[in-house]
Amino acid sequence: MPVPSNTLRKALVAWLYAAALVHLLVSIILTWVGPSGWLDVYLQNVDYAFWTDLPPRAAREQQLWWFAVFGATLQSYSLYMLGLVRIGNRLKSPMAWGWLIAGIVLWAPQDMWFSLTAQLWVNLWIDGFALLTLLPPLIWLYRHDRRAASSNTPPSDADHA
Numbered sequence: 480m481p482v483p484s485n486t487l488r489k490a491l492v493a494w495l496y497a498a499a500l501v502h503l504l505v506s507i508i509l510t511w512v513g514p515s516g517w518l519d520v521y522l523q524n525v526d527y528a529f530w531t532d533l534p535p536r537a538a539r540e541q542q543l544w545w546f547a548v549f550g551a552t553l554q555s556y557s558l559y560m561l562g563l564v565r566i567g568n569r570l571k572s573p574m575a576w577g578w579l580i581a582g583i584v585l586w587a588p589q590d591m592w593f594s595l596t597a598q599l600w601v602n603l604w605i606d607g608f609a610l611l612t613l614l615p616p617l618i619w620l621y622r623h624d625r626r627a628a629s630s631n632t633p634p635s636d637a638d639h640a
Contacts, residue, residue, distance in 0.1 A: 488623060491616040495564045495579075498613060503557035509550030513543040521601065528597045567620065573628060576621035583613055 482490075508517065522542065526534055534542070560579065567575030587610055594602035 484623060488620065491620055492564065492568045494616055495613070495620075496561070499557055499560040499564055502553060502560060506550045506553035506557055509546045509553065511547075511550070513546045518543075518546065524601050525599060528599050567624070571624045571627060573621045573625040576617050576624065580614065580617045580621060583610070583617070 512518070522539070525542070530538075563575045563579050566572055567579075587606055591603060591606045594600075594606065
């Protein structure tokens with residue numbers, strides 16, 4: 480039995496809200512808990528991509544600094560994502576979904592390429608998961624809201640000529 484499109488739309492929007500909030504949580508962790516040891520397992524994977532032994536202390540400190548800077552940037556991105564999901568949901572705007580799609584399509588190939596060249600397989604897995612869990616719902620919402628908008632479009636003056 481097919482799921483009604485309104486129910487599916489609500490579920491996909493809820494999923495995107497959750498994804499944006501997870502991005503926000505992860506970004507806060509990257510910014511503020513790097514020195515606490517929470518990132519050690521991940522950092523060990525990164526270490527093996529760039530160092531044959533443990534990295535020098537200065538390199539690790541710089542790495543944690545980059546994580547903090549990246550986390551702060553990701554916090555901002557997370558808020559933009561939350562805002563676009565809210566706009567897309569409230570206004571049923573395909574444009575909001577389109578901008579989110581464009582951002583992901585711009586980000587993913589670059590991030591995946593850099594991860595591949597550094598042989599950071601965990602990053603490729605994370606990127607692949609993000610693509611598979613974000614793009615299909617966004618594309619569906621874009622198409623659904625575009626169809627709904629075009630069926631509700633009032634005739635223009637050109638239609639009366």
